[in-house]
Amino acid sequence: MNIIETDIPGPLIIEPRVFGDARGFFMETWNEAGFRDAGLDFSFVQDNHSHSQKGVLRGLHFQNPGPQGKLVRVARGAVFDVAVDLRKSSAHFGKWTGVELSAANNRMFWVPEGFAHGFLTLSDDTDFLYKCTAPYAPQAEHTLAWDDPSVGIEWPVSDLDPIISDKDAFGLALADIPSFA
Template sequence: MKVRETALPGVLILEPRVFGDSRGFFIETFQTERYAALGITQPFVQDNHSRSARGVLRGLHFQRSRPQGKLVRVSRGCVFDVVLDINPDSPTCGQHASAILSDDNHLQMWVPPGYAHGFCVLSEIADFEYKCTDYYQPQDEGGVLWNDPALAIDWPVSEPKLSDKDRQNPTLQTLLEGSQS
C-alpha cells in the first residue's frame, strides 16, 4: 500500500493495492495489522454507507465529546473529500487537506479523531463508505460552515445541495469562540 502524508498531523491518503485482470479486480479495503503499522490502531465499531447525487455536499461534520476516527472511501462514483483541523491548540488549526476519492483510484483517507470532515459529489451518484472508531451520537454532532471564507477550501461546486443543518453551521471562528466561553 502506498501512503501519502498530508499537511495535517495524522491525516493520511492511502492507496491500497488493486489486483485486476479481465474479470475485474480485488482490493483489500482494511486489514488490522497493515493499518496498525500506519498508526491506525483504534478499533472500528461502526461502518456507514451513504449514497448521494451529483452536487450534494455533506459536512463539515465532527463529534464534540466523543470524536470519531474515520477511514473513508468511495465504492461507486467520485467525491472531493476534505478534512479540517478544528483543534484550537493545533498549529494547523483552520487548515485542511483534500483529495479526490473515486471507484477508479481506490484511494482512502484516514481522518483521525478530532478533525471535521466533509465531501461533495462529483459524479452522477456516489456511494461513500466509512469505518468509525466511535458510535455516532446525534446530540454530540457539530459542524463548520462548508464555505467559511477563512478556510479557503476550493470546493469544486458553487451551489451545492445541502441539508438544512449544514446550511446553518457556524464559521470556524464562531465555533471556536463558542467553545471558549
C-alpha cells in the same frame, strides 16, 4: 499499501494494493494487522454508507465530545473529500486538506479525531463508505460551515450549485464551533 501524508499532520491518503485482471479487481479495504503493521492502529465500532447524486455537499461534521476518526472511501462515483483541523493546540488549526476519492483511484482517506469532515459528490450515483472509531452521537454532533471564508476551502463547485441539507446550511463559523484542545 502506500501511505501518503497530507499538508496537515494527521490526515492520510491510503492507496491499497489492487489486484486486477480481465475479470475485475480485488483489494483489501481493511485489515487490522496490516494497518497496525503500517503504524495505523485503529479500532472501529461503526460502518456507514452514504449514497448521493452529483453536487451533494455533506458536512463539515464532527462530534465533540466523543470525536470520531473516519476511514473513508468511494465504492462508486467520485467525491472531493475534506478534513479541517479543529485542534486549538495545533499549528494548523482551521487549515484544511482535500483529496479526490473515486471508484477509479481506489484511494482511502484517514480523517483523525479532532477534524471536521465533509465531501462534495462529483458524479451521480456516488456510494461513499466509512468506518468510525466512535459511535454516532447526535447530541454531540456539530457542523462547521462548508463555506466559512476564514477556512477558505477551495471546493470544485465552478460548474455546480451545491445541494446542502438544512442542517449543513446552518453550519457555524470556525470562531463559533466547540473546538478540541
